[in-house]
Amino acid sequence: MKLSKEKLRKMNFDDTVDPQEPGDYDEEDCCGICGNKFENLKISRNAKEQLYKYECANCGAIFVTPENSAKTERVLLQGEARNWPEYLLETLKFPFNANIIESNDREFFDPDYDGPSLYDTVKVLEVFYSMKYGVEALVRKSRRTYQQILCFMEAADYDTRNYDELENYKRWREKYWLSDFLVALVEARKEAKKEARKEAKEAKLKQEK
Ligand SMILES: [Zn+2]
Numbered sequence: 001m002k003l004s005k006e007k008l009r010k011m012n013f014d015d016t017v018d019p020q021e022p023g024d025y026d027e028e029d030c031c032g033i034c035g036n037k038f039e040n041l042k043i044s045r046n047a048k049e050q051l052y053k054y055e056c057a058n059c060g061a062i063f064v065t066p067e068n069s070a071k072t073e074r075v076l077l078q079g080e081a082r083n084w085p086e087y088l089l090e091t092l093k094f095p096f097n098a099n100i101i102e103s104n105d106r107e108f109f110d111p112d113y114d115g116p117s118l119y120d121t122v123k124v125l126e127v128f129y130s131m132k133y134g135v136e137a138l139v140r141k142s143r144r145t146y147q148q149i150l151c152f153m154e155a156a157d158y159d160t161r162n163y164d165e166l167e168n169y170k171r172w173r174e175k176y177w178l179s180d181f182l183v184a185l186v187e188a189r190k191e192a193k194k195e196a197r198k199e200a201k202e203a204k205l206k207q208e209k
Helices: 006-008 083-092 105-109 161-176 180-208
Strands: 044-045 052-056 062-066 077-078 096-100 121-130 134-141 144-149 152-155
Touching: 083 121, 083 134, 083 161, 121 144, 121 152, 152 161
Parallel strands: none
Antiparallel strands: 044 052, 052 062, 062 077, 096 121, 096 152, 121 134, 134 144
């Protein structure tokens, strides 16, 4: 976007916004900070500059996107990226019961696997950062504890803040999460390519001598 944050902050967003119907936005679209449902965001508009402003009452985030642009182009005017493992550890009330709603690979490929599987109810004891999966949970099933990918679960009690926080996290993850593992992998590949180019160059120089 060409406009600076300063200019966007001073701009008026008081033109009429057409009511948003489901189908006008992606199912998985949500607040880029907290995962609040898109339909819960307050939308205002500057028709002349063709900009939309979104405000999230849940986390206080404010961001601006150009009309008719890919939804990924956005300027954050207020709020900062959330450290999810830390946030969830502080916000969720432990322990709580959760249902496993997705199967993990081990269930299929490891014949000796006896951990939580699809439709099991487990007790979530805590959550922690995971390079590969974002956030994992320590859960208890029967008398043993296991690690489980957090987004494979939903809080068993629908009527709790835990349930809402977990659903928001999953919505956000679906849309915005980038695995640190993949980032590291991509970086390592770039580094390896650079190294290979350097070696090829050196080999060529040697030949020329
Ligand atoms: Zn939000």
